[in-house]
Amino acid sequence: MVTKEIVHHKDLLEWCWAADDELIPKPFFTSCYLLDGVLIDTGAPKGQLDFTSFIKELLTTNSVSKCLITHTHEDHIGGTHVLSEEFEIPLYASVEALPLLETASNYVYAEYRDLYWGSGLHSVNAQPIPTKIQTKSQNYELKVLSVPGHAPDQIAFIESEQEWAFVADAVLPKYQVLFGHTCNIQEDIALIYDSIRKIFDATEGMDNLKIFVSGKGVFNGRNYIKKRLEEITTLHNDVHGYKLKKLAPEQILEEMFGGEGIMGIMTNGELSHLNLINSLYQWNA
Numbered sequence: 001m002v003t004k005e006i007v008h009h010k011d012l013l014e015w016c017w018a019a020d021d022e023l024i025p026k027p028f029f030t031s032c033y034l035l036d037g038v039l040i041d042t043g044a045p046k047g048q049l050d051f052t053s054f055i056k057e058l059l060t061t062n063s064v065s066k067c068l069i070t071h072t073h074e075d076h077i078g079g080t081h082v083l084s085e086e087f088e089i090p091l092y093a094s095v096e097a098l099p100l101l102e103t104a105s106n107y108v109y110a111e112y113r114d115l116y117w118g119s120g121l122h123s124v125n126a127q128p129i130p131t132k133i134q135t136k137s138q139n140y141e142l143k144v145l146s147v148p149g150h151a152p153d154q155i156a157f158i159e160s161e162q163e164w165a166f167v168a169d170a171v172l173p174k175y176q177v178l179f180g181h182t183c184n185i186q187e188d189i190a191l192i193y194d195s196i197r198k199i200f201d202a203t204e205g206m207d208n209l210k211i212f213v214s215g216k217g218v219f220n221g222r223n224y225i226k227k228r229l230e231e232i233t234t235l236h237n238d239v240h241g242y243k244l245k246k247l248a249p250e251q252i253l254e255e256m257f258g259g260e261g262i263m264g265i266m267t268n269g270e271l272s273h274l275n276l277i278n279s280l281y282q283w284n285a
């Protein structure tokens, strides 16, 4: 396994984990953050032992009062039971996430995801997250934003004083493929756009904004968010231009991407250009 720890600030640590398998060309990370006694997310099921070691080590010098779950995809909730059962650290998540966490052991997904993240999620109980979270020293306050689209239960956190946004998977660096088709993750580009817009509006006036994207790093400035909105608008305009000319989504796929990409083929259409086009096609903004 590949792990790394990044100290972003004296009170903010990022722990990254990736599987290492000869079938994986380069590490594909997921992140947890520790902000002044508050954890965000718990890594993947395949990383449970590494996560447990990380928490044990943390607890020798820190106390952890709670863990906030951004959303219930397997690369964010792999260690929830470790926290709640072994360390008795309470979990908080959106109201939409609670029933999904309670039934997480039934969560099934395709082999390609198993390769990256592993399987064997545990069902856990969490509490509904309040709209604001104070950290241990009361020096930081996380404002909770509902940001559905990538997942219906997803939330993001804004620390206004520090100008930090913890967006998990709500603002990805590029929108070229979406989860959908037969996948249990059904992404919706219209909702993704609205949620990115919500994060953009909630960070108004933050000239030194840092955006923490799970596994992908830290991106600087609201312009990063604005660019994603512009890119999605361009994609939407392109798809609807073809729709006006009576092209079907499969024909638009040929025009825009020259056919399905390697990702779409390898995932049997679960993570594909066609899912993105279908979602843009159905979005009548």
Ligand SMILES: [Zn+2]
Residues within 6 Å of the ligand: 071, 073, 150, 151, 169
């Ligand atoms: Zn996700």
